[in-house]
Amino acid sequence: MEKFPGRDIARFFILIVVQVTMLDHINLQGFANPSLYLYFILLLPFEVAGWMLLLSAFLIGFGIDSFSNSVGLHAAAATAAAFVRPYAIKLAGAPAEYEGNLKPGIGDMGLRWFFAYTLVVVFVHQFSLYMLESLRLAEAGIILVKTITGTVFTLALIVVVEYLFMRKRG
Amino acid sequence: MRHILAFIWKHSFFFLFLTLEFIALILIANRSFYHRSVFSNANDNFTGSVLTSWSGITSYFSLKQENKLLSAENARLMQLLTKSQVSNDTASEYVNDTLYKQQYTYTPAQVINNSASRRDNYIMLNKGRRMGIKPDMAVINPQGIVGTVVSVSENFSWVMSLLNKHSRISARIERINQMGTVIWEGGNPATGTLIDIPAHVKVLPGDSITTSGYSNIFPEGIMIGTVEEITVDKGAHFYTIYFRFSADLNSLRHVYVVGNLFREEQIELSKKIINGEVPR
Numbered sequence: 001m002e003k004f005p006g007r008d009i010a011r012f013f014i015l016i017v018v019q020v021t022m023l024d025h026i027n028l029q030g031f032a033n034p035s036l037y038l039y040f041i042l043l044l045p046f047e048v049a050g051w052m053l054l055l056s057a058f059l060i061g062f063g064i065d066s067f068s069n070s071v072g073l074h075a076a077a078a079t080a081a082a083f084v085r086p087y088a089i090k091l092a093g094a095p096a097e098y099e100g101n102l103k104p105g106i107g108d109m110g111l112r113w114f115f116a117y118t119l120v121v122v123f124v125h126q127f128s129l130y131m132l133e134s135l136r137l138a139e140a141g142i143i144l145v146k147t148i149t150g151t152v153f154t155l156a157l158i159v160v161v162e163y164l165f166m167r168k169r170g
Numbered sequence: 171m172r173h174i175l176a177f178i179w180k181h182s183f184f185f186l187f188l189t190l191e192f193i194a195l196i197l198i199a200n201r202s203f204y205h206r207s208v209f210s211n212a213n214d215n216f217t218g219s220v221l222t223s224w225s226g227i228t229s230y231f232s233l234k235q236e237n238k239l240l241s242a243e244n245a246r247l248m249q250l251l252t253k254s255q256v257s258n259d260t261a262s263e264y265v266n267d268t269l270y271k272q273q274y275t276y277t278p279a280q281v282i283n284n285s286a287s288r289r290d291n292y293i294m295l296n297k298g299r300r301m302g303i304k305p306d307m308a309v310i311n312p313q314g315i316v317g318t319v320v321s322v323s324e325n326f327s328w329v330m331s332l333l334n335k336h337s338r339i340s341a342r343i344e345r346i347n348q349m350g351t352v353i354w355e356g357g358n359p360a361t362g363t364l365i366d367i368p369a370h371v372k373v374l375p376g377d378s379i380t381t382s383g384y385s386n387i388f389p390e391g392i393m394i395g396t397v398e399e400i401t402v403d404k405g406a407h408f409y410t411i412y413f414r415f416s417a418d419l420n421s422l423r424h425v426y427v428v429g430n431l432f433r434e435e436q437i438e439l440s441k442k443i444i445n446g447e448v449p450r
Binding site for chain 2: 020021024025026033050051054055058061066067068069070071072073075076079080082083086130132133134136139142
């Protein structure tokens with residue numbers, strides 16, 4: 001059984017490049033900066049080992065940090081997102097058995113499942129990101145607004161990308 | 171046995187999570203320490219070279235606007251030349267080179283990475299230690315001030331943008347000559363906040379905010395922005411003034427890094443007061 005295929009490794013690097021070259025320059029009055037790189041964490045196979053999940057999330061976050069001089073910020077948020085991933089899968093309804101080599105995408109699990117699963121992971125990521133970024137109670141309002149707008153934009157972008165690159169299954 | 175193993179496994183996930191978060195938080199808290207590390211230097215050189223090649227591609231898209239800005243600046247500088255001015259004085263004019271001593275140096279640099287959407291925004295420039303860039307140099311563009319250099323590697327440097335919660339710029343309102351501090355409260359990347367202006371003076375929308383020259387980083391009188399909205403809390407002694415940045419901090423390409431040649435001397439002098447060597 002392939003635990004960590006080349007497809008995931010390729011996604012790791014491609015998403016870092018896309019994030020730092022394009023998405024980080026998107027900016028609507030400072031309230032929208034979709035974190036598409038979460039797509040990497042979301043699409044890791046169901047049966048990925050816990051340590052691998054956390055460590056690869058930390059590394060992709062660190063990669064994003066290196067390009068934006070936000071030392072440790074994305075690493076912390078991405079690790080938090082990876083930590084809630086198993087719970088998000090449970091919440092969205094874990095597949096009865098993994099033996100069918102299912103992937104956590106729309107193709108295998110359906111849009112509703114993917115939407116709920118992504119929503120939880122993205123929300124946790126965005127909330128911890130903006131909270132750590134500001135670290136000020138006085139900015140709680142802005143943090144909340146940014147979390148919500150960021151979650152909506154990221155979620156929408158991930159669903160669109162997932163539709164575009166969905167693996168077609170027989 | 172299997173259950174115990176499963177139990178430990180579940181907790182190992184949690185403990186690894188805690189460890190990684192701990193590492194990340196230490197990195198966030200010790201940003202300055204990280205910047206001094208060798209790893210940071212190598213990392214900056216790598217990301218810098220990647221970002222240089224990317225900005226080589228994207229710079230073509232803004233050529234037209236950049237040319238316009240540069241020619242506008244050329245025109246402004248041309249007006250300052252003695253050639254384009256007529257002397258009012260009937261006495262013969264002479265130039266004495268020792269009359270003026272150069273205080274500020276200007277190094278042109280290109281922005282190869284920039285953001286405006288985060289709470290703490292940084293700008294990467296394609297010039298580093300080798301070209302004489304040092305931390306605490308000022309960064310400006312023809313429209314206004316941009317930020318302060320915070321860390322340098324061999325060939326690149328990171329600039330703390332005005333759009334950063336740690337950014338505090340000593341400023342003044344040009345018309346009434348009142349000192350204040352420019353900060354950024356997050357949100358809109360076009361709007362900054364000026365604080366510490368006493369509430370008894372009269373501030374008008376449209377007033378120019380410029381650098382005070384008191385910080386020994388920025389030269390005096392460089393444009394920061396224009397006042398838009400003036401508010402004062404009940405019972406407060408100071409205004410909170412919202413203003414529009416004169417530089418478009420979201421579309422930077424060519425900037426100047428400004429070095430103060432007298433900075434060391436100024437710091438040395440102020441140290442004497444802090445250390446109590448000079449009677450207060």
